[in-house]
Amino acid sequence: MAELKTKQTEARVEDFLAGITPEKKREEAIAICELMKKATKLEPKMWGASMVGFGSYHYKYASGHEGDTFLVGFSPRKQNLTLYIMPGFDNYEALLSKLGKYKTGKSCLYIHSLDDIDVSTLRALIQRAFTDMKKRK
Secondary structure, three states: OOOOOOOEOOOOHHHHHHOOOOHHHHHHHHHHHHHHHHHHOOOOEEEOOOEEEEOOEEEEOOOOOEEEEOOEEEEEOOOOEEEEEOOOOOOOHHHHHHHEOOEEOOOEEEEOOHHHEOHHHHHHHHHHHHHHHHHHO
């Protein structure tokens, strides 16, 4: 089986965040990092080269595939700020209805800018997702 590319590293989150361009995306990534620190009460860790994660858990699929990943995290991608809401979104319809402008994938929340969303709702979504993932550990 191939080795997972996205695993926790020893890279410094501060160095990664400092290298983000343009400046607005860097400022928003720093703001999301702080928001997640407050919601999780954990220090961020780098996962792979461009993902910032909080906490960790071990998963194993029925197929036998298994690994470790973070409980919640984010990555400042070129097109969007991508937040990883690991439980998915099925249980968060009420929060999503108040969030603002966003798109979702299976466990990814894509936002173009923090200006497009209600930050307090985002904080509540992160907190709920983190708490739900901790219950799965």
